[in-house]
Amino acid sequence: MSEKKVAIVACTGMGKTLGTVARQVAYKVVEELRPEKTVLICIPSMAANVGEYKNQVKNYPSIILDGCVERCATKVISDNNGMIKGRLFLPQLVKKYGLKPGPRTDIGPEGEELVTKIAQEVAEQVDRLLP
Amino acid sequence: MDHLEFKLDKWTFKVPKELLYNENDCWAKIDDKTATVGITDFLQNLMSDIVFVELPKIGSRVEQFDEAGSLESIKATLDIISPVSGVIQDVNSELANTPDLANTDPYGKGWFLRVQLSNFESDRENLINAETYLEVMKKKAEKEQQKLKKAQSS
Amino acid sequence: MLEEQKKVAIAVCTGMDQPLATVARYAGYHVLEKLRPDKTVLLCTPALLGGVQEDVDFIKNNPALVIDGCEEKCCEKIVKNANGKIRAIINVKDVLNEHREFQPESRVKLGPNGMKLAETVGEIAAKKVDEILEADKA
Numbered sequence: 066m067s068e069k070k071v072a073i074v075a076c077t078g079m080g081k082t083l084g085t086v087a088r089q090v091a092y093k094v095v096e097e098l099r100p101e102k103t104v105l106i107c108i109p110s111m112a113a114n115v116g117e118y119k120n121q122v123k124n125y126p127s128i129i130l131d132g133c134v135e136r137c138a139t140k141v142i143s144d145n146n147g148m149i150k151g152r153l154f155l156p157q158l159v160k161k162y163g164l165k166p167g168p169r170t171d172i173g174p175e176g177e178e179l180v181t182k183i184a185q186e187v188a189e190q191v192d193r194l195l196p
Numbered sequence: 197m198d199h200l201e202f203k204l205d206k207w208t209f210k211v212p213k214e215l216l217y218n219e220n221d222c223w224a225k226i227d228d229k230t231a232t233v234g235i236t237d238f239l240q241n242l243m244s245d246i247v248f249v250e251l252p253k254i255g256s257r258v259e260q261f262d263e264a265g266s267l268e269s270i271k272a273t274l275d276i277i278s279p280v281s282g283v284i285q286d287v288n289s290e291l292a293n294t295p296d297l298a299n300t301d302p303y304g305k306g307w308f309l310r311v312q313l314s315n316f317e318s319d320r321e322n323l324i325n326a327e328t329y330l331e332v333m334k335k336k337a338e339k340e341q342q343k344l345k346k347a348q349s350s
Numbered sequence: 351m352l353e354e355q356k357k358v359a360i361a362v363c364t365g366m367d368q369p370l371a372t373v374a375r376y377a378g379y380h381v382l383e384k385l386r387p388d389k390t391v392l393l394c395t396p397a398l399l400g401g402v403q404e405d406v407d408f409i410k411n412n413p414a415l416v417i418d419g420c421e422e423k424c425c426e427k428i429v430k431n432a433n434g435k436i437r438a439i440i441n442v443k444d445v446l447n448e449h450r451e452f453q454p455e456s457r458v459k460l461g462p463n464g465m466k467l468a469e470t471v472g473e474i475a476a477k478k479v480d481e482i483l484e485a486d487k488a
Contacts, residue, residue: 077364079378079394081244083270091366092458107366112399112431113424116367133245134296137400156245156296159270166270168348170379205357205391206408348383 071099071191072127072147074106076138082169083132083155086180089172090130093184099191108141122147126194128187130155151190158183197303200330204337210237212303216320217329218261220277221336223303224323226316231280233264233309238333240299240306242340243269249295251287251308258284260319264309267298276308280319286310356486358386358479359414361393361434363425369454370442371419373468376460377442378417380472386479390415395425398432409434413482415475417442437485438478445471 075091078084095105104121111118122142128151129138142149159165159179166176197212215223221239225232240246248268258264264278265287288307290297298306313319324332362378365371382392393414397405414434418425418441429436446452446467454464 075366076396077366078396079362079364079375079392080397081270083245084394084396088366089458096458105366107371107424108396108399109363109365109424109428110367110422113422113427115422115424134299135397135400135402137394137396137402140400141396156247156270160247160268170376170383206359206393206404208404345383345387349387 069195070104070121070125071102071150071194072106072121072125073103073130073187073191074108074122074127074138074142074147075130076132076136077108078132078135078137079169081133082166082172082176083159085169085172086166086176086183087130087132087138087155089177089180090183090187093180094187094191098184098188102191102195106142108138111145112141119145124148126150128190128194129153130183130187132156150194151187153183153186155183158186200326202330202334202337204341207241209241209333209337210303211326211330211333213326215303216279216323216325217332218277218279218323219332220279221333222277222279224279226313229313229316230285231282231311231313231316232307233276233279233311234307235267235276235298235302236329236333237302238337239274240302243267243274243299244271245269246295246298249291249298249308251291252284254284254287256284257314258282258309258311260315260322267295278309278311279323280311280313280316282311282314284309285312355388356483357389357391357412358437358482359393359409359412359434360390360417360475360479361395361398361409361414361425361429362417363419364395365419365424367457368420369457369460369464370446372457372460373442373446373454373464373471374417374419374425376465376468377440377471377475380469381475381479385472385476389479389483393429395428398428406432413437413486415478415482416440417471417475419443437482438475440471440474440478442467442471445474
């Protein structure tokens with residue numbers, strides 16, 4: 066494992082719309098905002114022992130995006146001895162930004178705006194972890 | 197807490213036997229002259245993730261069927277309809293920082309109010325027991341499921 | 351009565367890496383919401399991994415249809431590990447091989463062709479749901 070990066074972990078849950086939002090936030094951070102500083106963690110692949118994800122969460126600081134009260138991404142990363150350095154609880158961010166996303170299959174314009182705002186928060190957290 | 201259960205797909209809705217309920221999905225636990233009040237498992241599930249709870253001031257009066265605060269989730273905002281009458285003795289200040297306690301532990305740590313009862317003998321006539329609430333809840337759950345399916349299929 | 355009819359658990363890989371994982375996600379929604387709403391329940395794979403009781407119990411007690419996004423077959427492994435009763439598996443990659451015209455644009459945005467692929471996978475899944483429930487009746 067070479068240079069330090071920040072692992073971005075989205076819950077990617079299916080049941081609620083914020084699972085879709087979390088997913089989109091992770092993509093935005095990793096592909097657009099901080100591509101050089103981040104890696105994307107795929108929770109199902111990690112659970113199935115595919116790829117380097119288990120090593121990455123152990124060795125890189127993680128920022129977790131949890132979509133609901135179950136906080137599954139936090140639980141899974143904790144169970145895998147991950148280094149959790151940031152946690153965003155998306156329901157509270159819905160309240161904070163006053164933006165209500167549409168359904169899980171189409172989050173709509175408010176959902177897109179919410180993705181943009183949360184992704185910016187994550188990017189700033191990444192910068193604090195890797196100045 | 198001993199409870200009744202209703203299973204719908206993968207969800208199980210619990211209805212503790214020892215509590216009393218109103219038809220607005222609030223529960224009351226009666227301890228002599230006080231009542232602890234909260235929302236039911238069914239309501240927390242229906243609301244989805246609760247992000248804000250507004251509670252009345254300690255010392256204020258509330259009548260049965262009055263609004264006694266409100267809760268906001270990512271889906272909707274809803275008034276809490278008091279199941280009992282009396283004076284607000286205490287409110288759950290934990291809900292200010294952790295509103296999702298109402299989701300994760302609706303009958304325990306997610307309680308909302310404590311009320312010094314003023315008229316319980318009369319209030320009791322408008323409250324239902326666990327068995328009756330279970331039936332009320334089943335009908336509501338069925339209706340909500342049909343509504344959701346209709347919305348999703350359009 | 352709603353709670354008496356057996357339903358099929360739709361378990362989707364929910365992977366983040368590949369566009370076909372995003373296709374699997376939308377295929378899961380398609381079969382649940384549009385095609386077989388009365389016969390299916392959506393399993394949340396991260397919730398299963400996070401030990402959420404309702405998902406843990408449901409997968410043990412109901413027939414499962416797995417939709418995987420790639421050859422790693424993560425969802426199949428996860429459901430097997432959770433003692434799920436897998437009755438059918440669809441791999442989105444196999445469906446794409448049969449429908450090369452439905453190439454998704456990206457993992458972030460599937461585009462019209464990617465959505466068509468998701469719908470096609472959903473339709474295959476719907477038929478499998480019918481077969482599973484028919485077999486269980488017999």
